[in-house]
Amino acid sequence: xxxxxxxxxxxxxxxxxxxxxxxxxxxxxxxxxxxxxxxxxxxxxxxxxxxxxxxxxxxxxxxxxxxxxxxxxxxxxxxxxxxxxxxxxxxxxxxxxxxxxxxxxxxxxxxxxxxxxxxxxxxxxxxxxxxxxxxxxxxxxxxxxxxxxxxxxxxxxxxx
Numbered sequence: 001x002x003x004x005x006x007x008x009x010x011x012x013x014x015x016x017x018x019x020x021x022x023x024x025x026x027x028x029x030x031x032x033x034x035x036x037x038x039x040x041x042x043x044x045x046x047x048x049x050x051x052x053x054x055x056x057x058x059x060x061x062x063x064x065x066x067x068x069x070x071x072x073x074x075x076x077x078x079x080x081x082x083x084x085x086x087x088x089x090x091x092x093x094x095x096x097x098x099x100x101x102x103x104x105x106x107x108x109x110x111x112x113x114x115x116x117x118x119x120x121x122x123x124x125x126x127x128x129x130x131x132x133x134x135x136x137x138x139x140x141x142x143x144x145x146x147x148x149x150x151x152x153x154x155x156x157x158x159x160x
Contacts, residue, residue, distance in 0.1 A: 005032035082125040098141035
């Protein structure tokens with residue numbers, strides 16, 4: 001088969017499959033297709049980034065309301081909204097005041113968070129957002145949250 005781009009005769013195994021054509025094979029070989037895709041990707045990277053930021057900004061609520069959450073950025077948006085809500089806009093641990101978002105966790109005040117998450121089988125911040133942020137949750141750093149879970153107290157409370 002002859003490639004439409006490089007005009008070389010190549011075996012059919014060098015051509016990617018394509019369902020929307022008569023033969024079921026793309027007209028350009030894999031090498032030419034990859035070159036085209038690489039050059040397009042390099043030339044449009046800034047435009048795609050601008051478009052993605054604009055799209056996420058305009059569709060924030062739509063992304064968060066989706067039931068299937070495979071998109072990492074959408075999960076982070078939902079988590080950030082939960083942290084803002086449960087920390088009253090302070091974005092810090094209730095116990096020690098830690099304010100790095102990477103260290104913050106959503107804590108079940110009454111305990112049983114592991115069982116609850118297993119029962120949900122969904123991303124917790126998404127569920128909380130859909131339910132209108134019910135009471136019974138707070139924001140703690142992972143250290144305070146783990147200490148409460150394992151020992152029943154937080155060392156910061158003992159220091160105070």
